[in-house]
Amino acid sequence: MMHNILPFVGQILLLGVLIAVLPGRLVKDARRRTGVVAVLLAAGMLLPVYGLTVAQWLRSAVGDPGVLTMVIFANILSQRLSGRNLLAPAARDSLLLGVIVIGVVFYPMALGVGAYDPYHFGFAPVVLPVLVGLVSVVAWFRARRDLAIVLLLPLIAFNLNLLESVNLWDYLLDPILFFYAVVQGLSGSRFIQLMKRRSKA
Amino acid sequence: MTFPKIPSTLTTPAYFLLLLAAVVPLLYRNLPPKTTPDFVVSSATALDKSPASMSKSFVCEDCLVPSVHGANIIEKLDGSLFATWFGGSREGGKDVVLWGADFSPATLSWSTPRRIISPAETRAALGRYIKTVGNSVLVRGEHGELWLYYVTVSVGGWAGSSLNVMLSDDDGKTWGAPRRLITSPFFNFSTLDKTAPLHYSDGTIGLPVYHEFIGKFTELLHLDNDSRILDKTRITHGRHSAQPLVLPLASQQAIALMRNTADDPGLLISRTDDAGRHWSADRRLPLHNPDSAVAGLRRPDGSLLLVFNDTLEGRSSLALAISRDRGKHWQTIRHFDQINDGKSEFSYPYLIRAGNGTMHLLYTWNRKRIRYVAFNDEWVDGDKP
Numbered sequence: 001m002m003h004n005i006l007p008f009v010g011q012i013l014l015l016g017v018l019i020a021v022l023p024g025r026l027v028k029d030a031r032r033r034t035g036v037v038a039v040l041l042a043a044g045m046l047l048p049v050y051g052l053t054v055a056q057w058l059r060s061a062v063g064d065p066g067v068l069t070m071v072i073f074a075n076i077l078s079q080r081l082s083g084r085n086l087l088a089p090a091a092r093d094s095l096l097l098g099v100i101v102i103g104v105v106f107y108p109m110a111l112g113v114g115a116y117d118p119y120h121f122g123f124a125p126v127v128l129p130v131l132v133g134l135v136s137v138v139a140w141f142r143a144r145r146d147l148a149i150v151l152l153l154p155l156i157a158f159n160l161n162l163l164e165s166v167n168l169w170d171y172l173l174d175p176i177l178f179f180y181a182v183v184q185g186l187s188g189s190r191f192i193q194l195m196k197r198r199s200k201a
Numbered sequence: 202m203t204f205p206k207i208p209s210t211l212t213t214p215a216y217f218l219l220l221l222a223a224v225v226p227l228l229y230r231n232l233p234p235k236t237t238p239d240f241v242v243s244s245a246t247a248l249d250k251s252p253a254s255m256s257k258s259f260v261c262e263d264c265l266v267p268s269v270h271g272a273n274i275i276e277k278l279d280g281s282l283f284a285t286w287f288g289g290s291r292e293g294g295k296d297v298v299l300w301g302a303d304f305s306p307a308t309l310s311w312s313t314p315r316r317i318i319s320p321a322e323t324r325a326a327l328g329r330y331i332k333t334v335g336n337s338v339l340v341r342g343e344h345g346e347l348w349l350y351y352v353t354v355s356v357g358g359w360a361g362s363s364l365n366v367m368l369s370d371d372d373g374k375t376w377g378a379p380r381r382l383i384t385s386p387f388f389n390f391s392t393l394d395k396t397a398p399l400h401y402s403d404g405t406i407g408l409p410v411y412h413e414f415i416g417k418f419t420e421l422l423h424l425d426n427d428s429r430i431l432d433k434t435r436i437t438h439g440r441h442s443a444q445p446l447v448l449p450l451a452s453q454q455a456i457a458l459m460r461n462t463a464d465d466p467g468l469l470i471s472r473t474d475d476a477g478r479h480w481s482a483d484r485r486l487p488l489h490n491p492d493s494a495v496a497g498l499r500r501p502d503g504s505l506l507l508v509f510n511d512t513l514e515g516r517s518s519l520a521l522a523i524s525r526d527r528g529k530h531w532q533t534i535r536h537f538d539q540i541n542d543g544k545s546e547f548s549y550p551y552l553i554r555a556g557n558g559t560m561h562l563l564y565t566w567n568r569k570r571i572r573y574v575a576f577n578d579e580w581v582d583g584d585k586p
């Protein structure tokens with residue numbers, strides 16, 4: 001039962017982001033935009049189309065978003081609907097940069113390149129939560145406090161078995177977040193600047 | 202507007218409390234890291250000395266649908282047999298469902314096939330679109346319960362498949378709702394089962410699986426008594442292997458025999474000496490095989506049996522081979538069906554050994570029926586007719 005709640009939130013966020021980014025953009029007035037998104041979201045979550053709701057069709061195609069994806073989606077929704085960031089842009093960019101760096105190594109290996117499978121480390125994990133905890137501590141003391149807290153959320157959700165998966169990687173990373181980060185990395189000048197700054201340092 | 206509120210209200214001590222709450226339960230639960238238990242290998246050493254016998258029939262003379270494939274079988278608690286397979290208008294079709302039938306030793310006959318689960322029923326249970334169902338594997342749990350692991354596809358072909366599991370507490374008569382297993386980090390693409398499970402000394406289960414999306418490689422899932430994944434080990438990597446048959450030889454040793462999906466056909470073999478934690482690089486066996494599935498088992502005397510298509514192309518010959526040196530050398534000793542017309546298909550074997558020593562083999566017969574063969578040790582070891 002517990003592992004149905006967070007996936008449901010994930011469906012709401014995924015569908016909400018798609019609506020806010022696509023049709024929501026057409027409505028200029030902020031208050032009316034929120035109303036349109038809410039109505040379309042309710043329809044997408046409740047009305048069946050060929051036996052499944054739009055949210056369930058999406059879930060069939062892309063699965064359940066991980067916890068960090070939900071944070072990023074919540075941030076996008078907040079931006080689109082209220083103009084406010086839930087996550088400081090610098091923290092968001094650092095997070096997405098980390099997702100790209102890890103994803104470009106992780107996914108090929110997990111899909112069969114080489115004998116080593118990093119996904120295996122997510123089952124009954126010991127090393128992975130320690131690494132995530134260390135990164136969080138570093139972020140805290142480098143004044144990226146929101147990032148430090150956000151990095152702990154997947155660990156807490158994993159402890160509570162809030163997703164279907166029993167692998168910690170699925171709480172931290174998913175292909176939706178990876179592709180989103182790559183697209184942001186390719187399109188966002190601010191993001192590219194951050195990468196350049198990092199490479200100079 | 203940025204996000205200054207939480208950091209300013211959360212003090213460093215409060216942050217560290219949150220950190221401890223996140224990390225410590227995980228470490229408490231998972232430390233010390235659990236070692237992989239030993240394989241269960243039958244302690245019996247004597248072969249069945251009954252007079253040689255071999256009988257052939259069909260699980261279903263009329264399988265109710267035009268195309269059937271992917272059969273597997275298990276011995277029930279009362280000594281009878283239960284088989285499942287998938288069938289419909291064609292492999293991968295939306296009308297394909299999982300079928301099942303019971304074999305009665307008293308009447309030596311199979312029951313009329315009955316539906317086990319359909320894509321629509323799976324969809325209703327999972328709240329996701331399910332296009333079709335595929336291979337299934339029956340597994341006996343530690344407490345006598347019966348698990349059914351089966352493949353479903355939501356998007357694309359078999360490469361987009363995922364694994365699901367159902368539980369039966371009445372030996373296959375009725376089944377609980379299916380549950381999805383998350384086995385891959387990339388949209389949960391693509392894990393498939395086909396070959397027989399193995400058991401560990403602590404009652405947990407090993408399920409050999411394979412991956413078909415981008416890479417084609419083989420893995421061993423380690424599952425607890427609730428069919429939750431404990432670990433996953435890669436047997437092979439790359440783009441050239443599928444459908445691993447894992448045969449435990451001793452408590453820590455096993456071999457995996459695999460389909461070779463590369464251009465140069467021939468079965469592949471890999472070995473483990475640490476209960477499946479690490480596997481040797483795969484190498485080709487000098488046995489013909491046209492990239493098709495195999496079945497097999499270890500007999501009480503330690504000899505290994507392998508059922509496979511012994512052709513370079515096509516699946517029109519299904520053979521039995523034996524190895525008496527732990528899989529190093531194989532000798533083909535029998536054929537179950539052999540026409541060699543290039544059209545017939547005798548494929549996808551699944552072999553078990555029942556408690557009384559009788560071996561039960563199922564395989565796809567021209568995609569129209571499921572062939573059932575029962576044979577014993579004397580038939581294997583006796584002179585060829």
